[in-house]
Each structure stands twice: as C-alpha cells, then as structure tokens.
Amino acid sequence: MGEQQVKAGLDGVIATDTEISYLDVENEEIVLKGYDLIELAEKINYLDLVHLLFEGSLPDQRGRLSMESALKKEYALPENFFDLFSMLPKETHAMDAMRTGISALAGYDPQIDDRSTAANRDKALKVLAKIPNIVANSYHTLQGENPVPANPDLPYSTNFLYMITGKEPTNLEAETFDQSLMVYSEHEMPNSTFTARVIASTNADIYGAMTGAVSSLKGPLHGGANEAVMHMLLEAETVDGMSKLLHEKLRNKERVMGFGHRVYMKKMDPRALLMKQALHKLAVDRGREDLYEMCERGEDIIRQEKGLYPNLDYYAAPVYYLLNIPIPLYTPIFFAARVVGLGAHVIEQHANNRLYRPRVNYTGPRGLHPKNG
Ligand SMILES: CC(=O)SCCNC(=O)CCNC(=O)[C@H](O)C(C)(C)COP(=O)(O)OP(=O)(O)OC[C@H]1O[C@@H](n2cnc3c(N)ncnc32)[C@H](O)[C@@H]1OP(=O)(O)O
Ligand SMILES: O=C([O-])CC(=O)C(=O)O
Structure with a gap:
C-alpha cells in the first residue's frame, strides 16, 4: 500500500452514504x-x-x-x-x-x-x-x-x-x-x-x-461545550466582565467554548441563531436581558478577534440556564x-453494514530486534 495523505481528524473525509441528514454548507441548510x-x-x-x-x-x-x-x-x-x-x-x-x-x-x-x-x-x-x-x-x-x-x-x-x-x-x-x-x-x-x-x-x-x-x-x-459555556458566562457575571474574560482568554491563546465548528467554521451555525432568538424571548420573560447582552458581546468579540461564530452550544447553554436546568444536565440533555x-x-x-477498519500511515521505526536473553 503506497503512502497516502492523512487528513488530520478525518477532516472532509466522506465516511458513509446516508439518507438521514446532510450539512449543506453552501446553502447554509x-x-x-x-x-x-x-x-x-x-x-x-x-x-x-x-x-x-x-x-x-x-x-x-x-x-x-x-x-x-x-x-x-x-x-x-x-x-x-x-x-x-x-x-x-x-x-x-x-x-x-x-x-x-x-x-x-x-x-x-x-x-x-x-x-x-x-x-x-x-x-x-x-x-x-x-x-x-x-x-x-x-x-x-x-x-x-x-x-x-x-x-x-x-x-x-x-x-x-x-x-x-x-x-x-x-x-x-x-x-x-x-x-x-x-x-x-x-x-x-x-x-x-x-x-x-x-x-x-x-x-x-x-x-x-x-x-x-x-x-x-x-x-x-463536542457536547461538553454547553456546560463549559455556562461556567464561562457565570464567571464573567456582566457584559463588561464578558469582554474582560474573553480578551484574557484570547491573550492566553485559550479555546473559547461554544465557538467554531469543523463544518461551519466561517459561518454561523443556523441552530445557534434559532437558540439565540429563543434566548431573547426567555430573557425578556425573565427580566434577564443582561444575559442576552453578555452573549451578544461575546459573539461580537470572537467574530472580530478570531473570525469565529457561535455554535449551538453557545446559545443552548444560557437557554437551559433560564429554564432552571442544573448545569451538569446540559450535556445529558444534548445526548x-x-x-x-x-x-x-x-x-x-x-x-447495510460493512466493518469500519481503516489503515494507518506508519511513521515509527522498522527493523529493530530484541536482544537475546
Ligand atoms: C454541538 C457541538 O458539539 S459544536 C462543538 C462544540 N465545541 C466547542 O464549542 C469547543 C470550542 N471549539 C473548538 O474547539 C473547535 O472549533 C472545534 C473542536 C469545534 C472544531 O475544531 P477543528 O475543526 O478541529 O478546528 P481546529 O481545532 O483545527 O481549529 C482551527 C483553528 O481555529 C482555532 N479555533 C477553533 N475553535 C476555536 C475556539 N473555540 N476558540 C479559539 N480558537 C479556536 C484553533 O485554535 C485553530 O487555530 P490555529 O490554526 O491558529 O491553531
Ligand atoms: O457536527 C458536529 O461536529 C458537532 C455538532 O454540532 C453536533 O453534534 O450537533
């Protein structure tokens, strides 16, 4: 088998045919x-x-x-x-x-x-x-x-x-x-x-x-990000606190939870947009417009500084918070x-099964022998 180029993280690799669902990035659907x-x-x-x-x-x-x-x-x-x-x-x-x-x-x-x-x-x-x-x-x-x-x-x-x-x-x-x-x-x-x-x-x-x-x-x-987002929002406390916290994270080259996606990377996750609208309704109902504003501030900063958009977890987390759901249950609910x-x-x-069993590009040593005894 000749050497083939490895796609780190199987990025862009087609794993199967399916009739279930498809992320049409071009049409944002x-x-x-x-x-x-x-x-x-x-x-x-x-x-x-x-x-x-x-x-x-x-x-x-x-x-x-x-x-x-x-x-x-x-x-x-x-x-x-x-x-x-x-x-x-x-x-x-x-x-x-x-x-x-x-x-x-x-x-x-x-x-x-x-x-x-x-x-x-x-x-x-x-x-x-x-x-x-x-x-x-x-x-x-x-x-x-x-x-x-x-x-x-x-x-x-x-x-x-x-x-x-x-x-x-x-x-x-x-x-x-x-x-x-x-x-x-x-x-x-x-x-x-x-x-x-x-x-x-x-x-x-x-x-x-x-x-x-x-x-x-x-x-x-993956799913654990929704919990992490809520901890970040609680740590930030206020709209200004959110700016401060995110700039600090960016200075420290930390990943900001709830942003980026393997497939959407340059566009907003449409599910996040729907949850953003849901958050707005709930925030108005609860008198917690500040939480909505914190999220918007965070969205603006990460778009400006990193060119990244929120994924679903970013807006689902504060929605669950306003629904009085305990934070450790956010990811189990996702599941x-x-x-x-x-x-x-x-x-x-x-x-329509065939066993998944890919190959590797071996980069280790060859030709070694154990010493006798
Ligand atoms: C519902 C869901 O499960 S959606 C995913 C939920 N996960 C998160 O929100 C965690 C935060 N996001 C991330 O870690 C990533 O965006 C992932 C894991 C979702 C996608 O990752 P990948 O497609 O593998 O992108 P990768 O990790 O290679 O990142 C590409 C570049 O963007 C940067 N980047 C990606 N996401 C982020 C982020 N959230 N914060 C800061 N930088 C980021 C990386 O540092 C990297 O930069 P570099 O090229 O300068 O090193
Ligand atoms: O598609 C992905 O890689 C992660 C994600 O957004 C999901 O599972 O809902």
Whole structure:
C-alpha cells in the first residue's frame, strides 16, 4: 500500500452514504430527510421529528398519538434501577451516570441481538422513552433527592423538563425546551455519531453503540461545550466582565467554548441563531436581558478577534440556564435529544453494514530486534 495523505481528524473525509441528514454548507441548510431542520424546529414538535427519522415521514394526528402512546408505555425503568445510581460515588458526573444507565438497559432487552430494522427501531424507541427518566433521576439520586416520577398526562418533552425541575413548565418553557431538543436531534456525522456507527459496524448492539456515543459526546470539544459555556458566562457575571474574560482568554491563546465548528467554521451555525432568538424571548420573560447582552458581546468579540461564530452550544447553554436546568444536565440533555439521530444511524449501519477498519500511515521505526536473553 503506497503512502497516502492523512487528513488530520478525518477532516472532509466522506465516511458513509446516508439518507438521514446532510450539512449543506453552501446553502447554509441542515437537511434532514429532505427537510430543513430549522424550518422543522420552527413548525413542528420533537416527536414529529422522531416520527420523521424513524418512520421516514411526518406524522398525521393518528401517527403522532400512536408514537406518543407507544413511548409512554415504555417510560418506566426496570425495578430497583435507581439502586445503580445510589452505588456510584456522589462526585460522578451526570454524563457518566447516564452512560451507566444506558449501558445497564442492555441486559433487560430480550431483542438485544436482533439487528433487523424493526427490532432496532423498537430498541431506539425504548431508549428514547426511558432517557428522560435516566437523565433526571440519576441526577436526583446522586444529589440525594427523591426521583421525580413521570407525568404521563404531559407531552413527552414537557414531561422531560418537568422531571428535571420538579415543576410543571409554562407554555413558553415547554416550547423552548422542545425546540432545543429538535435542534440537538441530528447533525450528520459528528464524532459521537461516527463513534456509534463504528461500534455498530462490528454488529454490536444499539446499547453498546449509544454507550460509546455518550463517551464521545462528553468531551468539551463536542457536547461538553454547553456546560463549559455556562461556567464561562457565570464567571464573567456582566457584559463588561464578558469582554474582560474573553480578551484574557484570547491573550492566553485559550479555546473559547461554544465557538467554531469543523463544518461551519466561517459561518454561523443556523441552530445557534434559532437558540439565540429563543434566548431573547426567555430573557425578556425573565427580566434577564443582561444575559442576552453578555452573549451578544461575546459573539461580537470572537467574530472580530478570531473570525469565529457561535455554535449551538453557545446559545443552548444560557437557554437551559433560564429554564432552571442544573448545569451538569446540559450535556445529558444534548445526548437525550440525539438518541433519535443515533438510533437512525445505527439502524442504517446495520441495514447495510460493512466493518469500519481503516489503515494507518506508519511513521515509527522498522527493523529493530530484541536482544537475546
Ligand atoms: C454541538 C457541538 O458539539 S459544536 C462543538 C462544540 N465545541 C466547542 O464549542 C469547543 C470550542 N471549539 C473548538 O474547539 C473547535 O472549533 C472545534 C473542536 C469545534 C472544531 O475544531 P477543528 O475543526 O478541529 O478546528 P481546529 O481545532 O483545527 O481549529 C482551527 C483553528 O481555529 C482555532 N479555533 C477553533 N475553535 C476555536 C475556539 N473555540 N476558540 C479559539 N480558537 C479556536 C484553533 O485554535 C485553530 O487555530 P490555529 O490554526 O491558529 O491553531
Ligand atoms: O457536527 C458536529 O461536529 C458537532 C455538532 O454540532 C453536533 O453534534 O450537533
């Protein structure tokens, strides 16, 4: 095999054919099954989008109700499941607790070794049904709080937010949270989706693929950035504080969390723009226009100084803050929203599988020999 040029970070490398989604950078469109994700996020709700990704079409009223009722039947976790979380050290990060929960679900699924599209869809729906319970209640358990039981009278995403905060959300809160789940739902081939597909390509099961994806998503260069953004905003405290902090970070050549993207790099992430608008509405509602102004100031500075634009995590973080969501749950929520996208990718991988097994450009020594004895 002759030497081939390595693309660091597989930048620009095409990993697979897919019918799920595509980042059309030229036209600034995130294509999801033929639709524009932003238009979907403005017009439909999260469960409609789940229907689109799993069934291939937007639902009518009957399809919507039947998907919601199928999910509700699967809300409950196996008996004594929360004991798992009470055994973990109190310091365990919410992402690690969630990863443990998803991994543990594998043993309860009699269909685990069935990789057919129908069985994989059932399994992905089960994870989707149970993920609000795992995210909210692994956290509550680790905090020494009582689990918040699901309220099946609420719509799926409203119930998710309710289980996190323990309070029934207002319409504005519920709609904003639902929209955030939509913009986080699927994004072509990020590191976590690639991880899931690589794992699935060994014919491993969907729980294994998703557990691996959680580990990938936790990293601060990926999903972990939303938490880091909120810590930065809290450290900055004020609009002027934001200027000071960012200039200091730039002087120290630090990466500023929530900015830049492998694919958008020179353009604003359209999902960030939608969350920016959502933040404005919430900030006005809460009398926290200062938080919105801090974010705008940060956006201006990083564009002027580095030519970089915010990604989704930059504006999702303050949105979650104003929804009274604890910061350690920001990345688990990102993952929960992405279960649908990951599920679709594992289904597609198993339906037309070839093992991922690339080669290397070896740069180490050759011809060495161990000494005898
Ligand atoms: C929803 C999501 O998961 S979106 C991603 C969330 N992650 C973040 O917000 C973390 C901050 N951002 C970053 O670290 C990067 O922009 C990434 C990881 C998202 C993309 O990285 P890559 O495509 O690999 O770009 P790379 O790391 O090579 O950066 C290219 C250049 O831009 C600079 N750069 C990129 N992002 C940033 C940033 N956020 N702050 C400061 N400089 C940056 C790099 O320092 C580098 O400069 P150099 O060429 O002078 O060394
Ligand atoms: O696409 C990426 O590399 C990261 C990202 O924005 C996402 O996963 O939503």
